[in-house]
Amino acid sequence: MLAYVFWHWPKSNIDLADYTRKLADFHASLARHAPDGFSHSVVVELTKPPWLNAESVAFEDWYLVKDSSVLDQLNYAAVSGENELPHNQVAFEAAGGTAGLYRLREGDIRALQTATKAIWFSKARGVTYDQLYAQLKPLCSRTGVGLWCRQMTLGPTTEFCMRSDGELAFPSEVAADVYKLPIKTIWGA
Secondary structure (H helix, E strand, O other), rough: EEEEEEEEEEEOOOHHHHHHHHHHHHHHHHHHOHHHHHHHEOOOEEEEEOOOOOOOOOEEEEEEOHHHHHHHHEEEEEEEHHHHHHHHHOOEEEEEEEEEEEEEEEOOOOOHHHHHHEEEEEOOOOOOHHHHHHHHHHHHHOOOOOEEEEOOOOOOOOEEEEEEEOOOOOHHHEEEEEEEEEEEEEOOO
């Protein structure tokens, strides 16, 4: 399973509740008019992620797809037909956005919808990927925890994201640039 992840935030003069409603309307439309290979989307609100220029909150849209061949279809479907108007209503109010492509490396895919915490991090220098995965395996084997690994660099985020529905004792020796952010799910279908 791949996830196209898109971060965006509203312009400063836009009502946050209205922007959130329009965003949920767009994702509801996409769920009704989805291309083949699109599984579902999850949207979370997060407060001032350090890699964005958001003034207060930003939104993180996860579009889950079967594989990379679906990305062109998703891109077209999101901005045309029945989805065009709901997409444009929220897009016109966005101040900016950036994206990445992630793959579920280990753990529970349902953590995207149930998580209340997101840990974004990079692998520490001198730590191999095998060492990193071995250190994180006990955490990823818990229900409600999922580890996502970046597949393509499309924006300024870190290489890994771990989602959890509870607190985690994260091993500091395997990671650098660790950002622990509370998240609130606003859409998950």
